[in-house]
Amino acid sequence: MKRKIIIDCDPGHDDVLAILTAHHYCQQLEILGITTVAGNQTLQKVTDNILKVEDYCQLDYPVYMGYDSPIVLKSEPQPLAHGESGLDGFVFEKTNRKTESMHAIDFFKKCLIENDKVTIVALGPLTNVAMFVKTYPQLANKIDQVVLMGGSIDSGNILPCSEFNIYHDPHAAYILFNSGVKIVMAPIEACYSGKIYLKELMEFNKPGKLYKMLDGLMKFYSKYATDRNWDSTAIFDVLPVEYLIHPEFFDTKEMYVNIEIEGKYTRGMTVCDKTGRKINSITTTVMVAVNRDEFIKDVLAALSSLNEQLG
Numbered sequence: 001m002k003r004k005i006i007i008d009c010d011p012g013h014d015d016v017l018a019i020l021t022a023h024h025y026c027q028q029l030e031i032l033g034i035t036t037v038a039g040n041q042t043l044q045k046v047t048d049n050i051l052k053v054e055d056y057c058q059l060d061y062p063v064y065m066g067y068d069s070p071i072v073l074k075s076e077p078q079p080l081a082h083g084e085s086g087l088d089g090f091v092f093e094k095t096n097r098k099t100e101s102m103h104a105i106d107f108f109k110k111c112l113i114e115n116d117k118v119t120i121v122a123l124g125p126l127t128n129v130a131m132f133v134k135t136y137p138q139l140a141n142k143i144d145q146v147v148l149m150g151g152s153i154d155s156g157n158i159l160p161c162s163e164f165n166i167y168h169d170p171h172a173a174y175i176l177f178n179s180g181v182k183i184v185m186a187p188i189e190a191c192y193s194g195k196i197y198l199k200e201l202m203e204f205n206k207p208g209k210l211y212k213m214l215d216g217l218m219k220f221y222s223k224y225a226t227d228r229n230w231d232s233t234a235i236f237d238v239l240p241v242e243y244l245i246h247p248e249f250f251d252t253k254e255m256y257v258n259i260e261i262e263g264k265y266t267r268g269m270t271v272c273d274k275t276g277r278k279i280n281s282i283t284t285t286v287m288v289a290v291n292r293d294e295f296i297k298d299v300l301a302a303l304s305s306l307n308e309q310l311g
């Protein structure tokens with residue numbers, strides 16, 4: 001049976017790779033819809049981005065807009081990583097595609113009423129997911145699992161010990177991580193273990209409509225790495241999607257995880273108890289590493305196959 005998923009995201013270069021990978025696996029994953037949230041860029045920009053990508057790649061998933069700012073704090077877009085548009089590196093045509101009129105959390109509600117099991121794949125700040133959990137706790141109990149990219153075990157990318165998605169809306173993460181909803185988390189350490197070498201991105205410098213877009217997008221995205229003399233980069237958001245298809249690629253550990261919402265230097269830190277102690281009954285399945293070669297081979301094969309289909 002196909003797994004029904006909602007992709008909640010802030011596209012974002014790696015969000016796009018994740019959505020394309022999920023689309024490739026449409027025999028196993030049924031994407032009910034795509035919901036957007038403020039994160040890498042403003043809500044309007046990330047929503048425009050997914051509409052343009054869908055148009056260009058001939059995808060037809062309904063898109064629902066969610067929240068345009070975190071629950072308590074202010075939005076902090078990330079032009080350094082994703083550009084002013086949130087998806088710099090490729091110039092898309094204007095699109096006539098529109099979002100659905102329903103709000104993202106009403107779409108979650110509808111999906112959870114109509115379906116027994118729904119997995120939420122969360123690739124941005126957790127504002128939409130947390131607001132849904134808070135507003136409709138009975139329906140939230142029906143969420144099969146939230147598989148998310150966010151947090152870190154003991155490092156950080158926006159602060160020394162905080163990862164961007166959780167940092168952006170720590171209160172949302174706090175609500176979700178304390179809700180009892182099953183969470184599988186891809187922290188940055190697992191994402192770095194699945195790094196892609198910049199030379200592997202040369203694959204996209206070949207003929208094909210999809211590769212043309214990916215080549216432009218990934219040239220911009222990898223500039224962050226080349227500017228720092230790194231030979232590789234992480235494609236963070238792809239991990240949750242690959243986990244659903246190939247759990248055997250991943251090493252995981254059950255941990256108690258909570259969220260720092262008051263720290264002066266630790267905003268949005270995911271405090272992970274690595275000893276395996278049960279502080280309370282709620283634990284999170286934390287990806288600790290991925291088999292890099294298998295993971296990257298699989299993602300590149302998925303994108304290659306989509307490139308061939310698109311011509």
Ligand code: BDR
Pocket residue numbers: 012013014015040078081123124149157163164165236237
């Ligand atoms: C996360 O933040 C965003 O920049 C990426 O899209 C990813 O979801 C990595 O910290």
Ligand code: CA
Pocket residue numbers: 009010011012014015040123124237
């Ligand atoms: Ca993202």
